[in-house]
Amino acid sequence: MLAWRVTISAILIPLLVLIFYLDARAGESSPWLLVLVTLLGLRAVWELTELLRPRIPQLNFPLMCLCVIAIMVGSWWPHLRPDPPELLDLTPLALALCFSVMLLCAVEARRFQAPGHSWENLGTETFIVCYIGLLLAMTAQLRWVAGEQAGYLVIGSLVLCTKGADVGAYFAGKRFGKRKLAPVLSPGKTWEGVVGAVLGAALCGWLWLTFAPGWFVPDAKACPWYYALLYGGVISLAGMVGDLCESLLKRDVGRKDSAALLPGFGGLLDLLDSVLYAGPVALLLWKVLPLATWM
Structure with a gap:
Protein backbone atom coordinates (compact mmCIF):
# COMPACT_ATOMS: atom_id res chain seq x y z
CA MET A 1 0.00 0.00 0.00
CA LEU A 2 2.84 2.42 0.80
CA ALA A 3 4.39 1.77 -2.63
CA TRP A 4 1.05 2.48 -4.29
CA ARG A 5 0.66 5.76 -2.38
CA VAL A 6 4.17 6.81 -3.44
CA THR A 7 3.35 5.96 -7.07
CA ILE A 8 0.14 7.99 -7.05
CA SER A 9 1.95 10.90 -5.39
CA ALA A 10 4.67 10.73 -8.07
CA ILE A 11 1.94 11.26 -10.68
CA LEU A 12 -0.20 13.84 -8.89
CA ILE A 13 2.56 16.13 -7.63
CA PRO A 14 4.19 16.82 -11.05
CA LEU A 15 0.72 17.34 -12.54
CA LEU A 16 -0.08 19.87 -9.84
CA VAL A 17 3.27 21.62 -10.35
CA LEU A 18 2.54 21.85 -14.09
CA ILE A 19 -0.83 23.48 -13.44
CA PHE A 20 0.77 25.93 -11.02
CA TYR A 21 3.49 26.75 -13.58
CA LEU A 22 0.95 27.45 -16.32
CA ASP A 23 -1.14 29.51 -13.95
CA ALA A 24 1.83 31.61 -12.80
CA ARG A 25 2.61 32.44 -16.43
CA ALA A 26 -1.01 33.45 -17.05
CA GLY A 27 -0.69 36.48 -14.75
CA VAL A 145 -1.72 37.65 0.01
CA ALA A 146 2.03 38.33 -0.35
CA GLY A 147 1.99 39.82 -3.83
CA GLU A 148 1.44 38.36 -7.30
CA GLN A 149 5.03 37.14 -7.71
CA ALA A 150 5.07 35.26 -4.42
CA GLY A 151 1.75 33.50 -4.89
CA TYR A 152 3.14 30.02 -5.35
CA LEU A 153 5.78 30.53 -2.69
CA VAL A 154 2.90 31.02 -0.25
CA ILE A 155 0.80 28.14 -1.62
CA GLY A 156 3.88 25.94 -1.61
CA SER A 157 4.47 26.73 2.06
CA LEU A 158 0.97 25.49 2.90
CA VAL A 159 1.27 22.28 0.89
CA LEU A 160 4.77 21.44 2.17
CA CYS A 161 3.92 22.12 5.82
CA THR A 162 0.71 20.06 5.77
CA LYS A 163 2.39 17.16 4.01
CA GLY A 164 5.47 17.47 6.22
CA ALA A 165 3.12 17.18 9.18
CA ASP A 166 1.58 14.02 7.67
CA VAL A 167 5.00 12.44 7.20
CA GLY A 168 6.20 13.46 10.68
CA ALA A 169 3.02 12.15 12.30
CA TYR A 170 3.24 8.84 10.42
CA PHE A 171 6.82 8.02 11.36
CA ALA A 172 6.64 9.34 14.94
CA GLY A 173 3.35 7.54 15.53
CA LYS A 174 4.64 4.30 14.04
CA ARG A 175 7.90 4.38 16.00
CA PHE A 176 6.87 5.91 19.32
CA GLY A 177 3.06 6.05 19.32
CA LYS A 178 1.43 4.79 22.53
CA ARG A 179 -1.05 7.36 23.84
CA LYS A 180 -4.17 7.68 21.69
CA LEU A 181 -5.20 11.16 20.64
CA ALA A 182 -8.85 10.40 19.79
CA PRO A 183 -9.37 6.67 20.34
CA VAL A 184 -13.01 6.60 19.22
CA LEU A 185 -12.89 9.10 16.38
CA SER A 186 -9.47 8.23 14.90
CA PRO A 187 -7.80 5.27 16.63
CA GLY A 188 -4.60 5.50 14.61
CA LYS A 189 -3.62 8.96 15.82
CA THR A 190 -1.39 9.37 18.87
CA TRP A 191 0.01 12.25 20.89
CA GLU A 192 3.49 11.16 19.83
CA GLY A 193 2.30 11.55 16.26
CA VAL A 194 1.20 15.10 17.05
CA VAL A 195 4.74 15.93 18.20
CA GLY A 196 6.14 14.37 15.04
CA ALA A 197 3.70 16.38 12.92
CA VAL A 198 4.67 19.67 14.55
CA LEU A 199 8.38 18.94 14.15
CA GLY A 200 7.99 17.79 10.54
CA ALA A 201 5.94 20.82 9.54
CA ALA A 202 8.21 23.24 11.41
CA LEU A 203 11.24 21.82 9.60
CA CYS A 204 9.50 22.09 6.22
CA GLY A 205 8.40 25.64 6.99
CA TRP A 206 11.92 26.69 7.93
CA LEU A 207 13.53 25.06 4.88
CA TRP A 208 10.98 26.49 2.44
CA LEU A 209 10.85 30.02 3.83
CA THR A 210 14.65 30.15 4.16
CA PHE A 211 15.76 28.86 0.78
CA ALA A 212 12.78 29.24 -1.57
CA PRO A 213 11.88 32.99 -1.53
CA GLY A 214 14.63 33.87 -4.00
CA TRP A 215 13.16 31.46 -6.56
CA PHE A 216 9.98 33.51 -6.73
CA VAL A 217 10.88 37.08 -5.75
CA PRO A 218 14.23 38.53 -6.91
CA ASP A 219 16.52 39.56 -4.04
CA ALA A 220 13.99 38.34 -1.46
CA LYS A 221 15.39 37.65 1.98
CA ALA A 222 14.49 34.75 4.23
CA CYS A 223 12.13 35.54 7.08
CA PRO A 224 13.45 35.12 10.65
CA TRP A 225 13.89 31.44 11.44
CA TYR A 226 11.65 31.53 14.52
CA TYR A 227 8.70 32.87 12.50
CA ALA A 228 9.21 30.14 9.91
CA LEU A 229 9.22 27.47 12.63
CA LEU A 230 6.15 29.02 14.26
CA TYR A 231 4.35 29.11 10.92
CA GLY A 232 5.02 25.44 10.23
CA GLY A 233 4.01 24.38 13.72
CA VAL A 234 0.72 26.26 13.68
CA ILE A 235 -0.12 24.94 10.19
CA SER A 236 0.48 21.38 11.40
CA LEU A 237 -1.93 21.81 14.31
CA ALA A 238 -4.61 23.33 12.07
CA GLY A 239 -4.18 20.51 9.59
CA MET A 240 -4.57 17.87 12.29
CA VAL A 241 -7.78 19.49 13.50
CA GLY A 242 -9.03 19.45 9.90
CA ASP A 243 -8.16 15.77 9.61
CA LEU A 244 -10.10 15.00 12.81
CA CYS A 245 -13.09 17.06 11.68
CA GLU A 246 -13.28 15.21 8.38
CA SER A 247 -13.06 11.94 10.31
CA LEU A 248 -16.03 13.16 12.35
CA LEU A 249 -18.10 13.61 9.19
CA LYS A 250 -17.22 10.11 7.97
CA ARG A 251 -17.52 8.25 11.26
CA ASP A 252 -20.93 9.74 12.01
CA VAL A 253 -22.30 8.02 8.90
CA GLY A 254 -20.26 4.85 9.39
CA ARG A 255 -17.75 5.38 6.58
CA LYS A 256 -13.97 5.01 6.55
CA ASP A 257 -13.29 7.03 3.37
CA SER A 258 -15.22 9.91 1.84
CA ALA A 259 -15.23 8.11 -1.53
CA ALA A 260 -13.32 5.53 -3.57
CA LEU A 261 -11.48 7.96 -5.82
CA LEU A 262 -7.89 6.68 -5.46
CA PRO A 263 -6.88 3.34 -3.91
CA GLY A 264 -4.79 3.96 -0.80
CA PHE A 265 -5.98 7.57 -0.49
CA GLY A 266 -9.77 7.35 -0.37
CA GLY A 267 -11.68 10.32 -1.74
CA LEU A 268 -10.72 13.86 -2.60
CA LEU A 269 -11.79 15.05 0.84
CA ASP A 270 -9.38 12.56 2.38
CA LEU A 271 -6.60 14.34 0.47
CA LEU A 272 -7.82 17.88 1.13
CA ASP A 273 -8.98 17.63 4.75
CA SER A 274 -5.86 19.13 6.35
CA VAL A 275 -5.34 21.72 3.58
CA LEU A 276 -8.95 22.93 3.84
CA TYR A 277 -8.54 23.71 7.53
CA ALA A 278 -4.97 24.95 7.40
CA GLY A 279 -5.54 27.25 4.39
CA PRO A 280 -7.45 30.06 6.18
CA VAL A 281 -5.03 29.76 9.12
CA ALA A 282 -2.10 30.19 6.72
CA LEU A 283 -3.82 33.25 5.21
CA LEU A 284 -4.10 34.79 8.68
CA LEU A 285 -0.46 34.02 9.50
CA TRP A 286 0.75 35.62 6.27
CA LYS A 287 -1.24 38.71 7.20
CA VAL A 288 -0.01 39.06 10.83
CA LEU A 289 3.53 37.61 10.79
CA PRO A 290 6.49 39.25 8.97
CA LEU A 291 6.89 36.29 6.61
CA ALA A 292 6.85 38.37 3.40
CA THR A 293 10.13 40.26 3.82
CA TRP A 294 9.86 41.70 0.29
CA MET A 295 6.72 43.75 1.02
Whole structure:
Protein backbone atom coordinates (compact mmCIF):
# COMPACT_ATOMS: atom_id res chain seq x y z
CA MET A 1 0.00 0.00 0.00
CA LEU A 2 2.84 2.42 0.80
CA ALA A 3 4.39 1.77 -2.63
CA TRP A 4 1.05 2.48 -4.29
CA ARG A 5 0.66 5.76 -2.38
CA VAL A 6 4.17 6.81 -3.44
CA THR A 7 3.35 5.96 -7.07
CA ILE A 8 0.14 7.99 -7.05
CA SER A 9 1.95 10.90 -5.39
CA ALA A 10 4.67 10.73 -8.07
CA ILE A 11 1.94 11.26 -10.68
CA LEU A 12 -0.20 13.84 -8.89
CA ILE A 13 2.56 16.13 -7.63
CA PRO A 14 4.19 16.82 -11.05
CA LEU A 15 0.72 17.34 -12.54
CA LEU A 16 -0.08 19.87 -9.84
CA VAL A 17 3.27 21.62 -10.35
CA LEU A 18 2.54 21.85 -14.09
CA ILE A 19 -0.83 23.48 -13.44
CA PHE A 20 0.77 25.93 -11.02
CA TYR A 21 3.49 26.75 -13.58
CA LEU A 22 0.95 27.45 -16.32
CA ASP A 23 -1.14 29.51 -13.95
CA ALA A 24 1.83 31.61 -12.80
CA ARG A 25 2.61 32.44 -16.43
CA ALA A 26 -1.01 33.45 -17.05
CA GLY A 27 -0.69 36.48 -14.75
CA GLU A 28 -2.49 37.76 -11.68
CA SER A 29 -5.95 36.64 -12.82
CA SER A 30 -4.84 33.01 -12.29
CA PRO A 31 -7.39 31.34 -14.59
CA TRP A 32 -5.87 27.87 -14.27
CA LEU A 33 -6.06 28.01 -10.51
CA LEU A 34 -9.69 29.17 -10.69
CA VAL A 35 -10.59 26.18 -12.86
CA LEU A 36 -8.66 23.77 -10.62
CA VAL A 37 -10.17 25.06 -7.37
CA THR A 38 -13.68 25.08 -8.84
CA LEU A 39 -13.38 21.49 -10.05
CA LEU A 40 -12.01 20.42 -6.68
CA GLY A 41 -14.92 22.16 -4.99
CA LEU A 42 -17.54 20.48 -7.17
CA ARG A 43 -16.01 17.06 -6.63
CA ALA A 44 -15.83 17.63 -2.87
CA VAL A 45 -19.50 18.73 -2.80
CA TRP A 46 -20.43 15.53 -4.61
CA GLU A 47 -18.50 13.41 -2.11
CA LEU A 48 -20.14 15.06 0.90
CA THR A 49 -23.56 14.80 -0.75
CA GLU A 50 -23.15 11.09 -1.42
CA LEU A 51 -21.71 10.58 2.05
CA LEU A 52 -24.83 12.06 3.63
CA ARG A 53 -27.43 10.95 1.06
CA PRO A 54 -28.51 7.82 3.01
CA ARG A 55 -29.38 10.01 5.99
CA ILE A 56 -30.64 13.11 4.13
CA PRO A 57 -31.90 11.97 0.70
CA GLN A 58 -33.31 15.34 -0.44
CA LEU A 59 -30.03 17.26 -0.64
CA ASN A 60 -30.00 19.56 -3.68
CA PHE A 61 -26.66 18.78 -5.33
CA PRO A 62 -27.02 21.07 -8.40
CA LEU A 63 -27.98 24.03 -6.22
CA MET A 64 -25.00 23.49 -3.90
CA CYS A 65 -22.71 23.31 -6.96
CA LEU A 66 -24.14 26.61 -8.21
CA CYS A 67 -23.46 28.23 -4.84
CA VAL A 68 -19.88 26.93 -4.72
CA ILE A 69 -19.22 28.24 -8.25
CA ALA A 70 -20.62 31.64 -7.21
CA ILE A 71 -18.34 31.73 -4.16
CA MET A 72 -15.29 30.85 -6.26
CA VAL A 73 -16.07 33.52 -8.84
CA GLY A 74 -16.72 36.02 -6.04
CA SER A 75 -13.34 35.27 -4.49
CA TRP A 76 -11.66 35.80 -7.88
CA TRP A 77 -13.65 38.83 -8.99
CA PRO A 78 -11.26 41.55 -7.72
CA HIS A 79 -8.37 39.89 -9.57
CA LEU A 80 -10.29 39.59 -12.85
CA ARG A 81 -10.68 43.37 -13.14
CA PRO A 82 -8.29 45.47 -15.28
CA ASP A 83 -7.08 47.27 -12.14
CA PRO A 84 -6.77 44.58 -9.45
CA PRO A 85 -6.57 45.87 -5.85
CA GLU A 86 -3.28 46.05 -3.99
CA LEU A 87 -4.89 44.54 -0.88
CA LEU A 88 -7.17 41.53 -0.61
CA ASP A 89 -10.76 42.53 -1.31
CA LEU A 90 -13.14 39.92 0.11
CA THR A 91 -16.34 41.93 -0.44
CA PRO A 92 -17.43 40.00 -3.57
CA LEU A 93 -16.72 36.71 -1.76
CA ALA A 94 -18.81 37.79 1.23
CA LEU A 95 -21.66 38.87 -1.06
CA ALA A 96 -21.53 35.57 -2.95
CA LEU A 97 -21.75 33.68 0.33
CA CYS A 98 -24.68 35.84 1.52
CA PHE A 99 -26.63 35.34 -1.69
CA SER A 100 -25.87 31.61 -1.61
CA VAL A 101 -27.40 31.27 1.85
CA MET A 102 -30.39 33.35 0.74
CA LEU A 103 -30.86 31.17 -2.35
CA LEU A 104 -30.65 27.95 -0.34
CA CYS A 105 -33.33 29.26 2.04
CA ALA A 106 -35.58 30.42 -0.79
CA VAL A 107 -35.40 27.13 -2.67
CA GLU A 108 -36.08 25.14 0.51
CA ALA A 109 -39.11 27.35 1.19
CA ARG A 110 -40.34 26.75 -2.36
CA ARG A 111 -40.17 22.96 -2.08
CA PHE A 112 -41.66 22.73 1.43
CA GLN A 113 -44.37 20.05 1.64
CA ALA A 114 -44.61 18.98 5.27
CA PRO A 115 -42.79 19.52 8.59
CA GLY A 116 -39.88 17.31 9.52
CA HIS A 117 -37.10 17.73 6.93
CA SER A 118 -36.48 21.38 6.06
CA TRP A 119 -34.06 22.13 8.91
CA GLU A 120 -31.99 19.03 8.10
CA ASN A 121 -31.89 19.83 4.38
CA LEU A 122 -31.15 23.52 4.76
CA GLY A 123 -28.63 23.11 7.56
CA THR A 124 -26.71 20.40 5.73
CA GLU A 125 -26.70 22.23 2.39
CA THR A 126 -25.50 25.44 4.03
CA PHE A 127 -22.78 23.56 5.90
CA ILE A 128 -21.55 21.82 2.72
CA VAL A 129 -21.44 25.10 0.78
CA CYS A 130 -19.51 26.83 3.59
CA TYR A 131 -17.23 23.91 4.41
CA ILE A 132 -16.21 23.38 0.79
CA GLY A 133 -16.80 26.68 -0.97
CA LEU A 134 -15.76 29.14 1.71
CA LEU A 135 -12.73 27.25 3.01
CA LEU A 136 -11.44 26.57 -0.51
CA ALA A 137 -12.03 30.15 -1.61
CA MET A 138 -10.19 31.55 1.42
CA THR A 139 -7.33 29.12 0.87
CA ALA A 140 -7.07 30.29 -2.74
CA GLN A 141 -6.49 33.85 -1.48
CA LEU A 142 -2.97 32.72 -0.62
CA ARG A 143 -2.26 33.28 -4.32
CA TRP A 144 -2.28 37.07 -3.71
CA VAL A 145 -1.72 37.65 0.01
CA ALA A 146 2.03 38.33 -0.35
CA GLY A 147 1.99 39.82 -3.83
CA GLU A 148 1.44 38.36 -7.30
CA GLN A 149 5.03 37.14 -7.71
CA ALA A 150 5.07 35.26 -4.42
CA GLY A 151 1.75 33.50 -4.89
CA TYR A 152 3.14 30.02 -5.35
CA LEU A 153 5.78 30.53 -2.69
CA VAL A 154 2.90 31.02 -0.25
CA ILE A 155 0.80 28.14 -1.62
CA GLY A 156 3.88 25.94 -1.61
CA SER A 157 4.47 26.73 2.06
CA LEU A 158 0.97 25.49 2.90
CA VAL A 159 1.27 22.28 0.89
CA LEU A 160 4.77 21.44 2.17
CA CYS A 161 3.92 22.12 5.82
CA THR A 162 0.71 20.06 5.77
CA LYS A 163 2.39 17.16 4.01
CA GLY A 164 5.47 17.47 6.22
CA ALA A 165 3.12 17.18 9.18
CA ASP A 166 1.58 14.02 7.67
CA VAL A 167 5.00 12.44 7.20
CA GLY A 168 6.20 13.46 10.68
CA ALA A 169 3.02 12.15 12.30
CA TYR A 170 3.24 8.84 10.42
CA PHE A 171 6.82 8.02 11.36
CA ALA A 172 6.64 9.34 14.94
CA GLY A 173 3.35 7.54 15.53
CA LYS A 174 4.64 4.30 14.04
CA ARG A 175 7.90 4.38 16.00
CA PHE A 176 6.87 5.91 19.32
CA GLY A 177 3.06 6.05 19.32
CA LYS A 178 1.43 4.79 22.53
CA ARG A 179 -1.05 7.36 23.84
CA LYS A 180 -4.17 7.68 21.69
CA LEU A 181 -5.20 11.16 20.64
CA ALA A 182 -8.85 10.40 19.79
CA PRO A 183 -9.37 6.67 20.34
CA VAL A 184 -13.01 6.60 19.22
CA LEU A 185 -12.89 9.10 16.38
CA SER A 186 -9.47 8.23 14.90
CA PRO A 187 -7.80 5.27 16.63
CA GLY A 188 -4.60 5.50 14.61
CA LYS A 189 -3.62 8.96 15.82
CA THR A 190 -1.39 9.37 18.87
CA TRP A 191 0.01 12.25 20.89
CA GLU A 192 3.49 11.16 19.83
CA GLY A 193 2.30 11.55 16.26
CA VAL A 194 1.20 15.10 17.05
CA VAL A 195 4.74 15.93 18.20
CA GLY A 196 6.14 14.37 15.04
CA ALA A 197 3.70 16.38 12.92
CA VAL A 198 4.67 19.67 14.55
CA LEU A 199 8.38 18.94 14.15
CA GLY A 200 7.99 17.79 10.54
CA ALA A 201 5.94 20.82 9.54
CA ALA A 202 8.21 23.24 11.41
CA LEU A 203 11.24 21.82 9.60
CA CYS A 204 9.50 22.09 6.22
CA GLY A 205 8.40 25.64 6.99
CA TRP A 206 11.92 26.69 7.93
CA LEU A 207 13.53 25.06 4.88
CA TRP A 208 10.98 26.49 2.44
CA LEU A 209 10.85 30.02 3.83
CA THR A 210 14.65 30.15 4.16
CA PHE A 211 15.76 28.86 0.78
CA ALA A 212 12.78 29.24 -1.57
CA PRO A 213 11.88 32.99 -1.53
CA GLY A 214 14.63 33.87 -4.00
CA TRP A 215 13.16 31.46 -6.56
CA PHE A 216 9.98 33.51 -6.73
CA VAL A 217 10.88 37.08 -5.75
CA PRO A 218 14.23 38.53 -6.91
CA ASP A 219 16.52 39.56 -4.04
CA ALA A 220 13.99 38.34 -1.46
CA LYS A 221 15.39 37.65 1.98
CA ALA A 222 14.49 34.75 4.23
CA CYS A 223 12.13 35.54 7.08
CA PRO A 224 13.45 35.12 10.65
CA TRP A 225 13.89 31.44 11.44
CA TYR A 226 11.65 31.53 14.52
CA TYR A 227 8.70 32.87 12.50
CA ALA A 228 9.21 30.14 9.91
CA LEU A 229 9.22 27.47 12.63
CA LEU A 230 6.15 29.02 14.26
CA TYR A 231 4.35 29.11 10.92
CA GLY A 232 5.02 25.44 10.23
CA GLY A 233 4.01 24.38 13.72
CA VAL A 234 0.72 26.26 13.68
CA ILE A 235 -0.12 24.94 10.19
CA SER A 236 0.48 21.38 11.40
CA LEU A 237 -1.93 21.81 14.31
CA ALA A 238 -4.61 23.33 12.07
CA GLY A 239 -4.18 20.51 9.59
CA MET A 240 -4.57 17.87 12.29
CA VAL A 241 -7.78 19.49 13.50
CA GLY A 242 -9.03 19.45 9.90
CA ASP A 243 -8.16 15.77 9.61
CA LEU A 244 -10.10 15.00 12.81
CA CYS A 245 -13.09 17.06 11.68
CA GLU A 246 -13.28 15.21 8.38
CA SER A 247 -13.06 11.94 10.31
CA LEU A 248 -16.03 13.16 12.35
CA LEU A 249 -18.10 13.61 9.19
CA LYS A 250 -17.22 10.11 7.97
CA ARG A 251 -17.52 8.25 11.26
CA ASP A 252 -20.93 9.74 12.01
CA VAL A 253 -22.30 8.02 8.90
CA GLY A 254 -20.26 4.85 9.39
CA ARG A 255 -17.75 5.38 6.58
CA LYS A 256 -13.97 5.01 6.55
CA ASP A 257 -13.29 7.03 3.37
CA SER A 258 -15.22 9.91 1.84
CA ALA A 259 -15.23 8.11 -1.53
CA ALA A 260 -13.32 5.53 -3.57
CA LEU A 261 -11.48 7.96 -5.82
CA LEU A 262 -7.89 6.68 -5.46
CA PRO A 263 -6.88 3.34 -3.91
CA GLY A 264 -4.79 3.96 -0.80
CA PHE A 265 -5.98 7.57 -0.49
CA GLY A 266 -9.77 7.35 -0.37
CA GLY A 267 -11.68 10.32 -1.74
CA LEU A 268 -10.72 13.86 -2.60
CA LEU A 269 -11.79 15.05 0.84
CA ASP A 270 -9.38 12.56 2.38
CA LEU A 271 -6.60 14.34 0.47
CA LEU A 272 -7.82 17.88 1.13
CA ASP A 273 -8.98 17.63 4.75
CA SER A 274 -5.86 19.13 6.35
CA VAL A 275 -5.34 21.72 3.58
CA LEU A 276 -8.95 22.93 3.84
CA TYR A 277 -8.54 23.71 7.53
CA ALA A 278 -4.97 24.95 7.40
CA GLY A 279 -5.54 27.25 4.39
CA PRO A 280 -7.45 30.06 6.18
CA VAL A 281 -5.03 29.76 9.12
CA ALA A 282 -2.10 30.19 6.72
CA LEU A 283 -3.82 33.25 5.21
CA LEU A 284 -4.10 34.79 8.68
CA LEU A 285 -0.46 34.02 9.50
CA TRP A 286 0.75 35.62 6.27
CA LYS A 287 -1.24 38.71 7.20
CA VAL A 288 -0.01 39.06 10.83
CA LEU A 289 3.53 37.61 10.79
CA PRO A 290 6.49 39.25 8.97
CA LEU A 291 6.89 36.29 6.61
CA ALA A 292 6.85 38.37 3.40
CA THR A 293 10.13 40.26 3.82
CA TRP A 294 9.86 41.70 0.29
CA MET A 295 6.72 43.75 1.02
